[in-house]
Amino acid sequence: xxxxxxxxxxHLTGAIVGLxxxxxxxxxxxxxxxxxxxxxxxxxxxxSVKVKSLEDIQEISNVLIDYGRALDSRDFKAYSALFAKNGxxxxxxxxxxxxxxAIYDFMTSRIGGARQGNSVGFGPTYHVMSSFKIDVxxxxxxxxxxxxxxxxxxxxxxxxxxxxxxxxxxxDGTWKIRSRQAFNDLAAPTTAPGGTGAQPQSAPTPPDNNxx
Numbered sequence: 001x002x003x004x005x006x007x008x009x010x011h012l013t014g015a016i017v018g019l020x021x022x023x024x025x026x027x028x029x030x031x032x033x034x035x036x037x038x039x040x041x042x043x044x045x046x047x048s049v050k051v052k053s054l055e056d057i058q059e060i061s062n063v064l065i066d067y068g069r070a071l072d073s074r075d076f077k078a079y080s081a082l083f084a085k086n087g088x089x090x091x092x093x094x095x096x097x098x099x100x101x102a103i104y105d106f107m108t109s110r111i112g113g114a115r116q117g118n119s120v121g122f123g124p125t126y127h128v129m130s131s132f133k134i135d136v137x138x139x140x141x142x143x144x145x146x147x148x149x150x151x152x153x154x155x156x157x158x159x160x161x162x163x164x165x166x167x168x169x170x171x172d173g174t175w176k177i178r179s180r181q182a183f184n185d186l187a188a189p190t191t192a193p194g195g196t197g198a199q200p201q202s203a204p205t206p207p208d209n210n211x212x
Contacts, residue, residue, distance in 0.1 A: 074112065
């Protein structure tokens with residue numbers, strides 16, 4: 001009887017020790033697995049946010065490029081559609097607000113349609129867009145960019161260069177220009193009388209607040 005009792009006690013003790021060993025092994029593994037799952041979830045979330053940010057920057061970059069193409073082709077229907085419902089534009093031609101319809105009327109009245117020419121006096125143009133700096137915060141963004149204005153009206157070459165300072169808003173899932181300020185930072189020499197060529201570099205240049 002004593003031998004049976006001792007045998008049972010040894011078996012019970014062995015079982016308890018075994019359970020304790022399993023617990024010592026299993027609990028750390030469960031903890032490690034849970035930690036790995038949390039880290040994986042955090043990594044996936046961070047990657048998702050990064051990818052979304054890159055997608056937003058690319059979409060805004062496309063708007064900046066489309067702006068120049070629509071302007072050069074005098075497609076002011078496509079041009080004005082790049083602006084938000086309350087979008088505004090400010091530059092050398094003046095200032096306009098009120099969204100696409102107002103911007104369309106403003107540009108067609110001052111520049112006109114069709115690529116062959118415009119009332120500004122430069123004729124066909126070609127805008128080179130560069131140096132995009134875009135900062136996205138949720139459904140709003142800011143963008144700075146450079147532009148060079150190429151035309152053959154005063155002899156082939158860059159006639160004016162400057163920058164755009166923009167604010168953007170995500171409107172109905174699409175990035176739109178909420179406001180654009182166009183600044184002239186550099187102007188080529190003015191055309192000499194009779195169109196024979198450019199005046200010397202010392203010729204007066206437009207004031208700094210001239211915008212296009």
